[in-house]
Amino acid sequence: MAELLQTRDYAQFRVVPRTPVIGGWIEGCNLAELDDAGLADLREALWTYGVLFGRGQHLSFDAMKRVALAFGDRLEKHTFAPTKADEGHPEVVVIQRLQTENAKSTTDLWHHDVTARKHPNIMSILQAEQVPFGADTMWASMSAAYERLPEALKALFSGIQVEHDSVYLMLRHDFGDAAIIERIMAAREHAVHPAVIRHHSTGKPCLFVGNAYVQRVHGYETELSEPLIKIAGEMSKIPEIQVRHQWEPGDVALWDNFGTTHYGVSADIGTQLRRLHRVASWSEKVAPEPYMALAAE
Ligand SMILES: [Fe+2]
Numbered sequence: 001m002a003e004l005l006q007t008r009d010y011a012q013f014r015v016v017p018r019t020p021v022i023g024g025w026i027e028g029c030n031l032a033e034l035d036d037a038g039l040a041d042l043r044e045a046l047w048t049y050g051v052l053f054g055r056g057q058h059l060s061f062d063a064m065k066r067v068a069l070a071f072g073d074r075l076e077k078h079t080f081a082p083t084k085a086d087e088g089h090p091e092v093v094v095i096q097r098l099q100t101e102n103a104k105s106t107t108d109l110w111h112h113d114v115t116a117r118k119h120p121n122i123m124s125i126l127q128a129e130q131v132p133f134g135a136d137t138m139w140a141s142m143s144a145a146y147e148r149l150p151e152a153l154k155a156l157f158s159g160i161q162v163e164h165d166s167v168y169l170m171l172r173h174d175f176g177d178a179a180i181i182e183r184i185m186a187a188r189e190h191a192v193h194p195a196v197i198r199h200h201s202t203g204k205p206c207l208f209v210g211n212a213y214v215q216r217v218h219g220y221e222t223e224l225s226e227p228l229i230k231i232a233g234e235m236s237k238i239p240e241i242q243v244r245h246q247w248e249p250g251d252v253a254l255w256d257n258f259g260t261t262h263y264g265v266s267a268d269i270g271t272q273l274r275r276l277h278r279v280a281s282w283s284e285k286v287a288p289e290p291y292m293a294l295a296a297e
Contacts, residue, residue: 002147005049012038015045015052022141022260023243024049031252032063039070042254046071046123047201051139051243051255057127058250061089064125064279067254072122072281076114079166080183084277095126095276097269107264109173110140110236111212113257113280115164116189119287121257121280122200129275131247134267138244139253139260142206145235146196149207157207157232158196158292160220164213165190173212192218194290195232199259205291206259207235236261247276258288 005017005024013029024045031054034042046052059067061084068075075091077083084092095107113121126137146154166189170181195217197208209232217225235241244265245253255262257280 002144008045008048010038010041010045012041013045015049017049018053018243021144021241022050022139023245024052026052026054030059031057031067032059034067039067042067043071043201046254046256047199047259050141050143050260051253053245054252055248056250057252059125059127059252061087061092061277061279064127064252064277065089065091067125068123068279068281072283072286074282074284076121076280076282078114079187079189080180091279093278093280095264095274095278097274108266109211110233110261110263111210112208112261114189114213115193115208115210116166116169116191116213117282118191119282119284120191120193121282122286123254123257124278124280125252125254126276126278127252128247128249129277130249130273131276132267132269132272132274134265135269135274136244136246136265136267137253138242138263138265139255140236140238140262141241142208142235142259142261143199143202143204144241145207145238146205148235148238148241153231154196154205156228157209158194158205158290159294160195160228161192161218161290161294162195162209162229163190163192163215163218165215166213168215169213189213193288194294196291197258197288198291200286200289202259204259207232208258208288209233210236210261236263
């Protein structure tokens with residue numbers, strides 16, 4: 001059993017846990033004002049709590065980028081999502097659902113972001129502009145998910161790798177829009193990652209499968225691959241390892257993209273506007289490494 005989260009005072013802010021296992025409120029600071037020492041503490045806090053939430057932060061896009069760059073030396077440039085490039089911020093992804101009655105949500109599945117890349121995002125910072133009642137976001141701890149696996153399944157998942165593919169994501173989740181499909185096809189991304197990773201900072205084992213880009217267990221027939229992916233996916237659904245955030249305008253959430261999965265609750269929002277902005281960072285020095293050495297193929 002992992003240690004339960006506690007309230008912790010850092011020099012420039014305090015973190016109060018939202019559950020014993022995952023999530024913490026950041027109190028007593030605006031993230032734009034943290035100096036380098038404050039950002040170093042923020043890093044430590046994120047690896048400890050998995051997700052950090054701040055009320056009423058109202059960060060500028062530049063401030064969001066500065067926070068993200070404290071975690072990885074490169075900012076994400078998303079392949080197909082809409083961005084604020086027209087305002088000089090191509091690194092700011094606009095998370096917005098089309099305002100039509102039959103608009104599909106593409107975030108209501110448990111996933112890590114952009115895992116079809118060799119170097120997925122290390123972390124993301126998401127800020128709410130407007131979110132309808134009920135369209136919450138949920139996160140689940142993947143170190144807790146691993147701990148909860150029976151020993152036999154720990155061993156099994158520690159010995160396999162999973163193929164992640166952006167075209168597969170598109171085909172499975174019916175993105176619909178021809179322009180997006182064209183962009184995804186043109187910049188197809190594909191990567192093979194261990195199903196259990198050693199967290200780059202904490203060293204803890206984390207289940208790293210999710211259910212977005214996941215195509216198949218590497219080297220396994222479909223009949224074996226699909227049930228294993230389903231079992232891994234079930235682990236994100238355990239309420240005891242989750243935290244759920246009800247958004248207010250100006251709220252931010254920062255998450256550890258290697259150690260947690262997330263789920264955008266689609267809710268029945270009809271034509272109401274749901275708009276958030278996301279900045280994420282990554283590094284060529286940080287990739288999902290296997291928790292245990294994998295057998296040679
Ligand atoms: Fe996501």
